[in-house]
Amino acid sequence: MTGLVGFLFLISLIGATMAKFVVEKNSLTVTSPESMRGTHESAIASFGIPQYGGSMAGTLSYPKENRKACKGFDEFGTSSASFKSKPGTLPAFVLVDRGGSFNLIELGFSLPVLIKFTNYCFFALKVWNAQKAGASAVLVTDNVAEPLITMDSPQENGASAAYIENITIPSALIDKDFGEKLKNAISGGEMVNLNLDWREAVPHPDARVEYELWTNKAFVVSRQCQSQCINHGRYCAPDPEEDFSIGYEGRDVVLENLRQLCVFRAARDDKKPWIWWDYVTDFQVRCPMKQKKYTKECGEAVIKSLGLDLHKIEKCMGDPYADSDNPVLKEEQDAQLKKGAVLKxxxxxxxxxxxxxxxxxxxxxxxxxxxxxxxxxxxxxxxxxxxxxxxxxxxxxxxxxxxxxxxxxxxxxxxxxGPGRCKINSGGCWHDTRDGHSFSACLDIHGSNCQCPPGFKGDGVKSCVDVDECKEKKACQCPECSCKNLWGDYECKCSGNLLYMKDHDTCISKAARTANVAWTAFWLILMGLVATAGVAYLVYKYRIRSYMDSEIRAIMAQYMPLDNQR
Incomplete structure (x- = not known):
């Protein structure tokens, strides 16, 4: 019983510790059925590949067997072995239950004592089994009514490391109540379509791009990190054979790069910088990876053959297991990254x-x-x-x-x-200004039309030349007229006390013009009087006819009573 109490206390500490971390969330929208439409929150898992900045639509299914996905779906027959979507359909999303069975080990005491969990069904294992069965995304429904938590990956060991790094689909945790509604809808024969949206997963309250830097101490001490990095995860290289298990590892590549940097420094101090090139070429020939000779011993043998001080180079390389920066690699990083690396x-x-x-x-x-x-x-x-x-x-x-x-x-x-184009540099058409007068060949209509305005001739694009109306159009031809050409126009004047009438191309006296105005006014007044008399006559005629009609009806009524009179 003491062991059980201690285990429960440990679980409570873990829960309190997890509560300190911010749960990264994305939105989950139900698009069908109609009765369930709406948006809900889901907690993004710390493993797999979320589609940050994008979204994914799919059809949700709930397996009839292996609902906790603690085992491979291929163990349950063809009905549950595959979630692969058919051509022309949406990707398959799978809903699984949280939790998993564990074994109790009974000791020879009076009461069973829980001392060890075995075969625990991790979140990552559920997602891995669904991915192998063809799922495009996984939703895990919580079995406890509680705030959403982040589905974390377990401490890597020989069993879990085989699948955690190979999970490539997104997954998320949803609350218990929402999960039950989804199950009931699927069980009732409804087609449940969802949309997972990661576009708001990273906050941006000031309308600018935000970024997050994640670090995880468990990863630093993991076998993968130890095999690919030196100085506690500060300097890493990918596994050259991409197997994470046998052969050479990323840390071997990092160490050799560091050794070559130190060889260059030692050769430079000896005023023989060309020796670095000799080392690089000799190492490539004498220590190839394919022949299993890519080792520290082979590199040191090449250094000795070139006459360099091996002790000086080892001192330059430092301790690859130290939990601190390596001065040589740190300087190399700074030189490569320079200013604004994260912003870039x-x-x-x-x-x-x-x-x-x-x-x-x-x-x-x-x-x-x-x-x-x-x-x-x-x-x-x-x-x-x-x-x-x-x-x-x-x-x-x-x-x-x-x-x-x-x-x-x-x-x-x-x-x-398009419209308004003439406002911008005359729409690319000819335009010019002289003596305060501006002309443009642009026509502000749909299309790209350029046409010289009246008074000009040309292509309208590159040039428009003034037309001499006095000569070419023979303006001002009356005997009393004198013509003067202007830029884009012309001017006509009459001799003496005459006034030019442009519409008729003639000159008239100002007195004649006054007489014409008087006669025009006379005729307008006369026409107005005639119109008034006509209207009065029509009104008078209408009223007389109405009066006579009423008198006739009265006389006839005395001798021939109407139908409605006795």
Whole structure:
């Protein structure tokens, strides 16, 4: 009994410790059936590959057997052996139950005492079994009504390490109540479609890209990390044979790289830097990995054959097991990463032309549009360019200016298109201003039309030349007229006290014009009086006829009573 109490106390400590960590969540939306539509929270597992920044839709199923997924589904026959989706259907999501059986070991005491759990069904094992059966994602429903927790991976050992690193599908934990509703819907024959959304998994309260750095001490002391890294996980390399079990490991590669750096320093101090190249070429020939000679002993033999001080090189390499930075590798890292390494990694995740301005600063990258406009089209007069600076380089793309879209290849040509285009550099058409008068050949209609305005002739694009109306159009031909050509127009004057009538191309006296105005007023007044008399006559006639009709009806009623009169 004491052992059981101690175990329960340990479980309570673990729960209290886990409560200190922030549970990373994503949203889960039920799209069908109609009665269950809505969005719920789910806790993202610490293993597998969540689709950060994206979403995934699928159809949920609940297995009839092996519902805790503690065993491989292929052990339960063909009905439960595969969750692979058929062509043309949504990916298969699998719902499994939390928990798993364990064995009690009874001792020879008066009461059974729990001293050891065996065959515990970890979260990661459930997901691994479902993945092997073809599942695209896994939801684990909690068996206790409690706040969501993170499904963590177990401490790696020989059994669990074989599958944890091979889990490639996302998984999440949902609360007990929601899980029961999903089970009931599936059991009732409903088709349950879900959408998993990781786009809000990383918080961004200030509308900027956020990033999280994760660290896990258990991983640092794991067998995989110890085999691929030195200095307690500070400097790592991938397993050259990708097997994590036999042959050479990543840490062998890191140590050899460190040895070569120290060989270079020793050769430089001896004023014989070329010896480093001799070492690299000799090591490649004498210590190949395929012949199982990629070892410390082989490297030291090459160093001795070149006459270098082995003790000096070993001192330079330091202790690969020390829980501290290696000065040589730290300096190499700083030289490679330089300034803004994390920011550069974030900026590289943006699609071209969508990066925030901080990604385009001089500290992060070079603005290629500053030199020769990046080889793109530009209109210097209107200060418009098709060159767009991006994190990965420049792109030549016709711009959108003031609501007007330019169209073209972006390299040699861009033309304003659509309504309002004449506001932007006259839509690429001819335009000019002289003596305060401006003319443009742009027609502000759909399409890209350029037509010289009245008073000009030309192609409307490159040039419009003034037309001499006095000579070419023979304006001002009346005997009393004198013509003067203007830019885009002309001017006619009459001699003496005459007034020019442009519509009739003639000159008239001002007195005649006054007489004409008087006669016009007379006729207007006369027509108004006639119209008034006509209206009065019509009113008078209507009233007389109405009066006579009523009198006739009265006389006839005396001699011929109507139907409604006695």
């Amino acid at each position: 990694a974030i900026c590289s995740g943006f699609e071209e032309t969508t990066e925030p301005s901080v990604c385009l600063s001089d500290d992060i990258q070079t603005n290629e549009c500053l030199e020769n406009n990046g080889g793109c089209w530009q209109d210097k007069a209107a200060n418009i360019t098709a060159c767009k600076d991006t994190f990965r380089g420049r792109v030549c793309e016709c711009p959108l200016v003031g609501g007007v879209q330019f169209k073209g290849d972006g390299y040699s040509n861009c033309e304003a298109s």
